[in-house]
Structures are given as C-alpha cells and as structure tokens.
Amino acid sequence: MKISGYFSEFSLGEVFRFLEQGQKTGCLSLKSMDESHALPFLPAAPEHYLFFRYGQIVAATTTLNHQGLRQLIEQRGYLHPLTLQRVMNRYPGNMPLGVFLKSQAILDSQQIQLLFKQQVLTPIPHLFAWKEGYFHFDAQHPLPLAEMTGLSASPQVITLAGLRLLRDWTPLMDKLPLADSTIVSLVNEPPSVQLGKIEWQVWEHIDGTTTIQQIAQRLNIAVLEVQKICFRLMVMGMVEEVVNISSPSTSEPAPVNEMDTDRTGLSSSFLNGIVAFLKAKTSG
Amino acid sequence: MEIMRIVVTGPVGAGKSTFIRTISEIETVDTDRKATDETAQLKPSTTVAMDFGRLQFSPQMALHLYGTPGQERFDFMWDILIRKAHAFILLVSSHRPQDFRAARRISAFMRHRSKVPMVIGCSHVDRPEAWPMEEIAIALGYLSPHGRPPMVAVNALERSSVATAIITLIQTYAESQATALR
Ligand SMILES: Nc1nc2c(ncn2[C@@H]2O[C@H](COP(=O)(O)OP(=O)(O)OP(=O)(O)O)[C@@H](O)[C@H]2O)c(=O)[nH]1
Numbered sequence: 510m511k512i513s514g515y516f517s518e519f520s521l522g523e524v525f526r527f528l529e530q531g532q533k534t535g536c537l538s539l540k541s542m543d544e545s546h547a548l549p550f551l552p553a554a555p556e557h558y559l560f561f562r563y564g565q566i567v568a569a570t571t572t573l574n575h576q577g578l579r580q581l582i583e584q585r586g587y588l589h590p591l592t593l594q595r596v597m598n599r600y601p602g603n604m605p606l607g608v609f610l611k612s613q614a615i616l617d618s619q620q621i622q623l624l625f626k627q628q629v630l631t632p633i634p635h636l637f638a639w640k641e642g643y644f645h646f647d648a649q650h651p652l653p654l655a656e657m658t659g660l661s662a663s664p665q666v667i668t669l670a671g672l673r674l675l676r677d678w679t680p681l682m683d684k685l686p687l688a689d690s691t692i693v694s695l696v697n698e699p700p701s702v703q704l705g706k707i708e709w710q711v712w713e714h715i716d717g718t719t720t721i722q723q724i725a726q727r728l729n730i731a732v733l734e735v736q737k738i739c740f741r742l743m744v745m746g747m748v749e750e751v752v753n754i755s756s757p758s759t760s761e762p763a764p765v766n767e768m769d770t771d772r773t774g775l776s777s778s779f780l781n782g783i784v785a786f787l788k789a790k791t792s793g
Numbered sequence: 794m795e796i797m798r799i800v801v802t803g804p805v806g807a808g809k810s811t812f813i814r815t816i817s818e819i820e821t822v823d824t825d826r827k828a829t830d831e832t833a834q835l836k837p838s839t840t841v842a843m844d845f846g847r848l849q850f851s852p853q854m855a856l857h858l859y860g861t862p863g864q865e866r867f868d869f870m871w872d873i874l875i876r877k878a879h880a881f882i883l884l885v886s887s888h889r890p891q892d893f894r895a896a897r898r899i900s901a902f903m904r905h906r907s908k909v910p911m912v913i914g915c916s917h918v919d920r921p922e923a924w925p926m927e928e929i930a931i932a933l934g935y936l937s938p939h940g941r942p943p944m945v946a947v948n949a950l951e952r953s954s955v956a957t958a959i960i961t962l963i964q965t966y967a968e969s970q971a972t973a974l975r
C-alpha cells in the first residue's frame with residue numbers, strides 16, 4: 510500500500526482523518542520541509558514517527574531504535590537507569606512496555622498517563638504548525654511494543670488541539686471550505702469532543718441549509734473564522750462541505766431543485782443496445 | 794431519437810478530455826487552451842469549455858459525452874449537469890492526493906443535490922505513486938463499501954478500459970431506474 514504525499518497537497522488533518530476513518534495500523538513517518546520544525550514542545554528531529562493501531566495513535570517517536578519510551582522514563586526520573594536496565598532484561602517484548610511496567614507494579618497508571626502525554630498528547634498537536642512536510646504511511650511496519658504505553662489517542666482530538674494552536678493558516682487557506690458552501694453534519698449525536706464556545710455556536714448553526722457566510726452573519730463573527738472552525742469539524746470527520754452553484758446574476762446561491770429536470774428515462778432496449786455496442790469495444 | 798447524456802467530471806488533469814476522445818467516434822470539439830497560472834505547472838493545456846463526444850450506435854440511438862472544464866467552479870454547467878445528465882462519472886487521478894479534496898467536493902455536491910447515478914473512475918492507476926482504489930474511497934469519504942458508488946480503475950488512454958467504465962455506469966443507471974420504479 511502506497512500512501513504518501515506533501516502537507517501542501519494533503520494536510521496533516523486530512524491524513525489523520527484518513528488513517529482514523531480507514532482504521533489503519535502502521536507507521537506514519539513525517540519529515541519537515543521547512544525551518545519551523547524546531548518548535549517549542551516538539552523534539553527537534555528530522556523525522557517523526559507516529560504509530561497507529563486500528564486508526565488510533567498509540568506511540569510517537571523520533572527514531573526507530575525502540576529507545577524512546579525508555580528515555581522518557583529515565584528523563585522523568587521514574588527509575589534509575591540501572592534499575593531500568595534490569596527491568597528491561599525481564600521485559601518479554603510481547604506486550605506494550607507500559608502495560609508490562611504496570612503489571613509488575615513498577616509504574617502506576619498516573620505515571621503511564623504522564624508518559625503518554627509527554628510522548629503524544631503534548632507534542633503531536635504542534636506538528637500542525639509545519640508549513641510543509643512529507644508524509645509516508647507504511648501499513649507493513651510492525652508496531653514497536655517497547656515504545657507503547659498501552660494508551661491511545663484519537664487523531665480527531667489531536668487534530669482539534671493542533672488546529673486550535675495554529676496561528677499561521679496560510680498553508681491551509683486553499684483547503685478551507687468556501688464561504689458560500691453549506692455545511693452538512695455527518696453525525697447524529699453531538700460531538701463527544703470538547704468544543705469551545707464559538708465552535709459550539711457554529712456547530713449549533715449547522716443544519717444542512719445554512720451557508721458559512723450566513724453563519725458568520727448570524728453569529729457576528731468573521732467569515733474566515735467560521736471557515737476555520739468548519740475546516741476543523743471537517744477534518745474531524747463530523748461535517749462535510751456541500752458547495753452551492755454560483756449564479757452570476759444574484760449573490761444568493763442558486764437552489765437546485767431536483768424536480769426541475771428535463772431528463773427522461775431511457776428505454777431498456779436502448780440500454781441493452783448501448784451495452785452490447787460497448788462490449789464489442791472492450792476486446793481489441 | 795433516443796440520447797443518453799453522460800457527464801465526465803473530475804479535477805484538473807484527471808483525464809476527462811482523453812476519456813471522451815478515446816471512445817468518441819467523432820472528432821471531439823477541442824476546447825483546450827494553453828493553461829495559465831497554477832494549472833500550467835501541471836499540464837500545458839486545459840479544457841476551458843465543455844468537451845463533447847458522441848457514439849451513434851444506431852440511426853435512432855446515441856450516447857453523448859460531456860466533459861466539464863478543469864477548473865473547479867460550480868457554475869451554470871452544474872445546473873445543466875443536474876438537469877440533463879442521465880449519469881456521470883467522476884474521474885480522480887489516483888496519484889494526486891491533492892486532488893482528492895476537489896473530488897470529494899464534487900461527490901458531496903452530487904450526493905446532496907442530485908440523484909443522478911454516478912461511478913467513480915480512478916485514472917492514472919498505472920503510475921507508481923498511485924494510491925490503491927480502496928484507499929481513495931476512504932479519502933473521498935466513503936468509509937464502507939456499503940452505499941458507495943461503484944468504483945472502477947480507468948486508463949483513459951485505452952479504449953477497452955473506457956468502454957468498460959461506461960458499461961459500469963450504464964448498469965448503475967439501469968439499476969437506479971429499476972429502483973425508482975419500485
Ligand atoms: N498514464 C496515464 N495518463 C493519463 C491517463 N488519463 C489521462 N492521462 C494523461 O493525462 C493528461 C491529462 O489528461 P486530460 O484528458 O487533458 O485531462 P483533463 O481531465 O481533460 O484535464 P483538464 O481539462 O485540464 O481538467 C494527458 O497527458 C493524458 O494523456 C491515465 O489513465 N494514465
């Protein structure tokens with residue numbers, strides 16, 4: 510399976526949505542292609558690896574040497590390096606390291622959670638600030654159990670956090686929904702993620718008929734702001750954009766009436782005839 | 794005279810003009826112009842008006858093929874598409890993930906605004922960077938094969954491949970007609 514591309518073409522949020530909705534398992538490698546890769550909170554490294562299990566993020570590293578989680582444990586001073594070495598000698602490697610350490614009562618749940626936070630939840634949203642990057646997803650890559658805490662994060666939640674932190678939206682401007690598009694909900698229930706106040710207000714106005722522009726007017730906020738919020742909801746897989754036909758005469762989007770058709774049904778003799786005719790063209 | 798009108802749509806460079814040219818029996822109306830700005834980096838010429846092709850398979854029966862212009866603009870052309878087309882095929886370049894967004898827009902538009910039967914044709918499958926068809930479906934928002942439009946791999950340069958895609962489209966149309974009658 511070959512899944513690769515550039516952020517300028519297929520943004521990180523869209524990659525995350527793809528992996529989550531496709532319930533993918535494997536390794537997503539990300540290589541920064543601009544200077545902004547040296548960001549606070551983000552380990553300075555030429556490449557980042559995110560591991561997915563059935564669409565959920567289970568680990569993040571900057572090398573493939575299986576030492577990342579060990580180093581975090583040392584850094585946090587949870588265990589003396591020598592003790593950790595002895596523990597590692599007993600680690601059978603058939604379960605996530607975090608699960609093993611917890612089962613041996615070497616670390617407690619809270620410590621494991623803090624490790625996962627430091628490994629995934631805090632740094633990964635900052636990847637959204639990359640202006641350009643190359644991604645490659647390898648579904649064949651085995652999951653590095655020694656890097657895993659046993660916890661997982663929803664890419665949706667990371668995306669929401671990442672796009673909220675984002676200051677410079679320039680690379681995403683061409684990916685935002687259009688101002689005169691209608692936004693349609695794809696979910697029946699209210700979102701399980703925590704929405705902010707304005708995000709929530711926008712969400713409340715999404716009824717399948719109101720355009721982005723109209724939402725902005727009603728809430729008295731900038732159209733661009735609503736576009737950004739709708740983009741977030743889109744890459745979280747909660748809504749989709751339905752464009753409207755722009756009619757040059759009016760500024761209102763032209764409603765399309767399905768009844769308004771002058772198309773007549775085709776006879777079955779016609780359909781059989783054309784299929785037979787085309788079938789002859791499929792050979793030679 | 795009985796005429797079936799099929800619209801061939803999709804992002805810039807997906808192979809719409811080629812698709813129509815490959816199967817049409819008349820010299821297609823060439824409305825390609827030297828591409829400007831962004832499109833120019835991708836290909837030297839782009840379609841600026843509708844492509845048109847025709848297959849006359851009996852004195853009383855013909856298939857008309859309309860190709861939408863490359864630039865993503867939802868203007869009067871889409872009005873025509875929805876009112877007059879019997880079916881449409883959405884071509885997507887398998888090797889250009891940057892086009893999936895535009896393709897997604899088109900498919901969402903058709904899903905919500907019209908009941909015209911559709912087939913998704915994945916073109917450029919012969920390229921090494923091509924995404925597998927199953928993954929393109931997910932990238933377009935079709936998470937399960939259930940209720941998803943039929944998907945076919947198309948090489949717009951090959952007549953047999955184009956003919957196969959059109960047959961799939963006609964069968965999809967026939968099924969939707971049968972469902973509508975029930
Ligand atoms: N390898 C390969 N090349 C293709 C295929 N389909 C089209 N092409 C080539 O891709 C290029 C673009 O094809 P066009 O038919 O001009 O695409 P279009 O969709 O009409 O483009 P616009 O009118 O600009 O939107 C041409 O050079 C075609 O020969 C395909 O399936 N495989």
Ligand SMILES: [Mg+2]
Nearest residue numbers: 809810839840
């Ligand atoms: Mg063309």
